[in-house]
Amino acid sequence: MSMKIGEEPFHARVKSGIDNSFMRGAVAGAQERLHARRLKAAAELGNWEEWRALGEEIRQHTLANLDFYLFQLSENVAKRGGHVFFAQTAEEASQYILDVAMEKQAKKIVKSKSMVTEEIQLNAVLEKAGCEVIETDLGEYILQMDDHDPPSHIVAPALHKNKEQIRDVFRQKLAYDKTEKPEELALHARQTLRREYLSADIGITGCNFAIAESGSITLVTNEGNADLVTALPKTQITVMGMERIVPTFAEMEVLVSLLTRSAVGQKLTSYITVLTGPRHLEEVDGPEEFHLVIVDNGRSNILGTEFQPVLQCIRCAACVNVCPVYRHIGGHSYGSIYSGPIGAVLSPLLGGYDDYKELPYASTLCAACTEACPVKIPLHELLHKHRQVIVEQEGRAPISEKLAMKAFGLGAASTTFYKLGSKMAPSVLNPFTTNERISKGPGPLKAWTAIREFPAPEKERFRDWFHHRKKAGDQP
Amino acid sequence: MKVTLFITCLVDLFHTNVGKSTVELLERLGCEVEFPDAQTCCGQPAYNSGYVKEAKEAMKHMIRTFEHAEYIVAPSGSCATMFKEYPQIFRGDREWEAKAKALAAKTYELTQFLVEVLKVENVGAKLQGKATYHTSCHMTRLLGVKEAPFKLLKHVEGLEMVPLPNAHTCCGFGGTFSVKMGDISEQMVDEKIQHIEETEADYLIAADCGCLMNIKGRIERAQKPIQVMHIAEVLNRHE
Structure with a gap:
């Protein structure tokens, strides 16, 4: 074994x-x-x-x-x-x-x-x-x-x-x-x-x-x-x-x-x-x-790297016992004898990303693990650190994700792009919208709407409402 | 008191009513509310996915946008937490670390601001029915705001609050987790909804639009008779 x-x-x-x-x-x-x-x-x-x-x-x-x-x-x-x-x-x-x-x-x-x-x-x-x-x-x-x-x-x-x-x-x-x-x-x-x-x-x-x-x-x-x-x-x-x-x-x-x-x-x-x-x-x-x-x-x-805190572990499994992901998938899903949040941090370090690259993503970063750890290992931060390594050093992220994140970076760092994108969103998504909801979304929304409804973007964004209201002078 | 609103991209684009309620509530409590139009997103979607370089560009933009503010208030525990984490993200950066610290120091989640700064617990809200509250993970564990929403909800006239079983458990949103790990996310949100149903509440209330979008989207898909509300919407009901 x-x-x-x-x-x-x-x-x-x-x-x-x-x-x-x-x-x-x-x-x-x-x-x-x-x-x-x-x-x-x-x-x-x-x-x-x-x-x-x-x-x-x-x-x-x-x-x-x-x-x-x-x-x-x-x-x-x-x-x-x-x-x-x-x-x-x-x-x-x-x-x-x-x-x-x-x-x-x-x-x-x-x-x-x-x-x-x-x-x-x-x-x-x-x-x-x-x-x-x-x-x-x-x-x-x-x-x-x-x-x-x-x-x-x-x-x-x-x-x-x-x-x-x-x-x-x-x-x-x-x-x-x-x-x-x-x-x-x-x-x-x-x-x-x-x-x-x-x-x-x-x-x-x-x-x-x-x-x-x-x-x-x-x-x-x-x-x-x-x-x-x-x-x-x-x-x-x-x-x-x-x-x-x-x-x-x-x-x-x-x-x-x-x-x-x-x-x-x-x-x-x-x-x-x-x-x-x-x-x-x-x-x-x-x-x-x-x-x-x-x-x-x-x-x-691992010593001397940003992952060193994982070596603080005393193998109590408190993180495993509070993990909502472990709760639904069980230990064997991790594919490693070390399961749960500690396993998701440790397995890629000891066993490499080839076998364990998915594990750092099997977390909502809810931090229940970090809160439970008796020796204060910042487990959710280390999971995040793995993601950063996978994207920036290992170059293992899918192309579609890279493009989406590049676009996000541009949009979020520029008011002009952000406003343009958000203004266009309702009309882009209009063909998929019924009763202000999207039940079968295109592209990146597909995975979301496989499980849940997605709200249609509002025709009047909050910022539009705020400015109209200010102009109309109904602000006290 | 002058309040600078960090409305968050989810509210700006998908939950306008949460934004309106936040403005009206703050104004009713005597605040002067301003909205810097340059604001976009706190960068969390990219940051949490490991795209730190892209996220930092968004973060710098937000730091510049809110530089002049005295109090920054956001109707989201998770997005406020992101602002609070900026100093750690820019640690060692001679140009941006100090600015990030200044931004973090004046950032508040909405209920935190009401209880800690304005020192109000009774905002004069009224809502008939039974409600339960979802404590979002980033707000409680990372921002450390645990009591404020309950203090405020306790004073809402006509509202009976019932405890949510396993309240400490994540709803399964987790940003891109909700689509990357959809199969696991589905199990998590279903368990959350099962616990909500056990309370027999009419309303599910929370202070984060990410969690609400996830829970509400699943409730709507399953056609369950539970109304999902942001806490700002509840606190703004005063007719």
Whole structure:
């Protein structure tokens, strides 16, 4: 599985999304629950805007000094006996992990949830080499059992599935014979997964925040699966995007609070796991060997550009949960494992415009995402920035649009052109007008009137009315 | 008080009545209203589509046109927001940044001007019936005008205001989004209309002609019995 999901063109994906009424019901329901819970959890703090400002400051400071903190982190991991590998590309990252797996002659690998391992196509690489890879996050596990259905949400990957669908997957793949009750489904998955942890050779995790001062990694979960993935197998490999780092425990605490409140409306999740290197003599559990893989894969190209704020992201999905576009098209329509507003900004940066040029336009620029972001990423501004790059640097805009915008520029910058154009509009559109409405418009109006009525231009423009009135002297 | 009207291109060309209502309302409240004839469009259609160079030409034209104004008032949250964003767009431009800042500082959305500058909440308007209000995204999130329309509507005699479910959600207009992503826009506006219908309101009121054009156009296509009004038209009903 790669960052890219599916080969269909954008509008075909959108159509399948819109036609999937079950998915849309599930997404709308989840958005409303999560929205209400997030607002409540934020309000509890009493000074949410100050928390957001602090979160932004921490992330900006860290990114501005990323080289320093990455060095500090790697030194501290090494001091505790861990191995650090900096991977410039996705291939380098998965190759390193594959090498470790081969060296350990690993047959079974358990994983806790990690978006960056999806991004580097890790499971496919390991499976190709003959390893059995088992996802232990319940959502990811369901998707894996369902023939590697891709995630549709960065926090709740199986958001698009209902319990009946999950029951059917379990029946087909796991010899499950009970009902669609969530408790029964979860219990079954738990029992199955327990056996896997105990017999796994390697545990692989993602990383919510690495802590530079101690060389620790932090994992935030509700299921506790990350604890088992890191406690039982002899070898642990943690994969992190190079920006997922904080200077000290103090900043980690602030960001975890912002993360859990924004992602699921909780003060804290059930488990916040902090791990520092391999097991030491005095410790009773933990891996014998620890590897930290720090993935660049295009991130350092974003540093120092106008898009740098996107690296502030802490992957809470608050933007996804308020996005009215995501609400109707679902995660798979984005064609990337990163969906919603953050995905629409990040995917073209990491995956290129060839695959993702439509995403920046899949937004009304309503700014709900920007308002929700706990670390104040100006998401709608970055979407706009992409459009500017697509038009002005990439030259990918359609000719008709370019001409229309050129004409607009001329008309709006000159009173004479504007007046002339607006005066002509009623007669130009007259053949299409009935009862002061246009139901089947020509040219650029066609797409509008496919869905809605368009008002006929007024015969007397406002400016004409104003001047006639002034001349007539009926102004008080 | 002298008010310089930034009427917006949508009102000038398609919604004359919103403009008339704005003038009459402001005059009734004692303002002297002027209309600089050179004004065109704030540049948002080009700007939001990524054509910043083209948009900047329009913006410069508007800055020049409104240079002399004391208070600029627009019957649109979105277009007023665009004026407010000019300084950021011209950041670092030695000639235009200061001018853009001066323009932004004196720009107000209509209801914001009434409540914050004129300090009126009861404009003596009358309208019989039940209404709900669509909070447009740019006006609430970017301009930060959240309360003013509700304060004004509360005092409209005969009007019962009912809350709109999911009021914070965009109606699906988004400028060129409405045609570029028509399939998604359709779903969004339909959900908005469904929520409006749930309120059983006679009137849908909003302060932005973009959103109103989208919602009204879809309501008309579906032949629903809901009247769509700009807030200036509501506040100007005083017979």
